[in-house]
Amino acid sequence: MEKQKQKLIVQAAPYLSHGITAPKAMLDIIYALIPVALLSVWFFGISSLWVIISATLGGVLVEWLFNRERADNPLKDGSAILTGLLLGLTLPAGLPLWMAFLGGVVAIGLGKTVWGGLGNNLFNPALLGRAFLLGNFPIAMTTWPAPIGDAGIFSVYPSTFTWPFMQVATDSVSGATPLNLMKFQHQFTDVGSLFIGNVSGSYGETSALLLLVIGGVLILRRSIDWRIPAALLGSVFVLSLIFFMVDSRLYPNPFFMLFSGGLMFAAVFMATDPVTSPLTPKGAWIFGIGMGAITVLIRLFGGLPEGVMYAVLLMNATVPLIDKISQPRAFGHGLKKDGQ
């Protein structure tokens, strides 16, 4: 046999891998968002698609701009697309496109790149972009259009194509969100229609049923940590149940709390962002319960109708601390004498 020069690879064990890569994990979440996006187009028409695309483009543009010199371009890991999609799905359907685009720019620029890129940011980038928009354009960001109904999927809200910094058309068919109705008119929306999703709100916050199904699939695929949605939803339920039992006319019933607003969407997609949530299992519980408590407090006693976004962002800031105090008990440590 002829002798061949073979170059052998020498690397440290192990030689096998699970096969899941970071981009694949993100792709999983992106796939999971597609049905949500489709449903929002069904409810709010083609405008919603434009908003999602604008937010994503804004994010991808900044990611490219900051990293164009790098050899390993992080655009390939798909995280910018994911952030843009997540942001887009939390915006009102009638939001002017330039605002959505700006939101995407801020989400990636201030939410991720300045921190050092993927894996280093403290706050959820999509929610940071959303907080920026809400702070700067409070009217546009709280003008929730009613579902389009008979107008047809291809009808566009008049505000969609406004130019930057020109008057936002506010005469569109706007509908108050269920949480607004609760807070300011003291009127509770039927839990059944919340569950299906045919109510005013951002795309992502409309159908609790769809989000529950998607969340379930993601948990089974181990794409998201089940502990965070469990802790968040569980603590919101328990806390609001306590208030409901104290005074059922003043406070909404716990199912209303679960299925209204952005809670479901945040529980499945926002709070579970691995980068900005705790590393440890115990930490995941603390993180989730903290978010649940803040959400309930803001919704019932704060000046805002919805508090999930701030709940997530506030708890994001505590993640390094949570990680520090919630180190897992190492095997064989802290045992009683008999090893049990």
Added chain:
Amino acid sequence: MHSLSAIFQPILAVLRGDEDVLPSFSHGVHPQEHRAQTENLPIQRAPFGKTYILPLGQHIGAPAKPVVAVGDKVERGTLIAQAGAFVSTALHAPVTGWVKAIEPRRIPSGQLQNAIEIEADPYASQRLPTKAAIPWQNLSLDDFIQHIQNAGIVGLGGAAFPSHVKYALPDGVKIKTIIINGAECEPYLTNDHRLMLERPEATLQGAEIIRQKLQADAVIIGVELNKAHALDALNQVIKAHHYQHITAKALRVKYPQGAEKMLIKSLLDVEVPVNHIPRDIGVLVNNVGTAVAIADYFEFGLPLIERIVTVSGSGVSRPANLIVPIGTRVRELLDFCGGLTDNIKEIVMGGPMMGTPITSLDVPILKGSSGILAFTAVETHKPKEYACIHCGRCLDACPHFLNPARLAKLAKYQAYGEMAKLHAMDCVECGACTFACPSGIPIAHLIRVGKHEIRAKK
């Protein structure tokens, strides 16, 4: 695209039930098994080669001291080096031949180590001299320990810890349970599987000898359920020979089931406290290969001069389970298996999760070498490394409940003191964290480096 089966697999795992009924430890990972290539291949004897290299320090502890000189004629099975200390063991000639050299030779880890090189006598029959069985029943524990040390028997699971050291119990320590490790959790390897299947009598005989000598109450043989035939074989012999104190138990298939402390947790539901060894809680763990080696020694007077090695991987033309004399060069072993394929990428000694990469085919098989794996592009992957995304998969994988992501980050920043505080020294380097990492970070390797630095500072 992701297949549907990937979605339903976790559901099925719960619905099937078999997964959760069997005992196991917490955490761990499920690598693909890759055993089909060799699990049905009966153990064969490889033909004798030309030269044998016997490093003097192939066990944990002090190196052995040669008792032969260059040019000496040696018979197969005769002593060539004696134990250099208590934590050390003897070495025997694997073939009849001449001592060609006693000088440093390359060992699989890449270092040079003093070794005895033996040139086989091409005309020798290589038949072992017939010896009477050694009546182990009458031996005192001290004599038994002496016999084991003189037989050169070490743990054959991979660590090569001299077995007799485990049997030397301090005063007042009693071993209640002996665990025979038949988990064989490393993918690809089937040598323990075949051994239990083909030689269940010897496995149980060895286990019974250890039990009686240590006066232990019970022996449990832990076998992962993917070796159900081996389990059946053991159970039949237990029944036929009325081994009252021995039971064979099925375990869930999970890596690293065969790690000593994991196996104890799986079978006895007890955690060995940190900084303690199993005997502190009255448990002793031996590999099935070790049990068979002990049985063979007392039955035939055969010291540890050969072991069973699985040769597998897509880069090997003819995979096999072979009886290999210690000291056989990897090259000769692979030649017998039809040689390597042209597209070979990587050669590993041991299992695919904890094995060592080898850079030369002239390194010898050691007492602790359980497999030779030759990988082509089919298996080899050099993952692209991404930033840690804090997903926590490594925490869910770590059988010692450490925080591998944090430890790896600290290792990168050379914060070794901080690593020690987070129990880096507890790490058994099983590699489950690296296996699970979606960002392709060599977590286990980084922790290994950190442990090395922590040890160096002490």
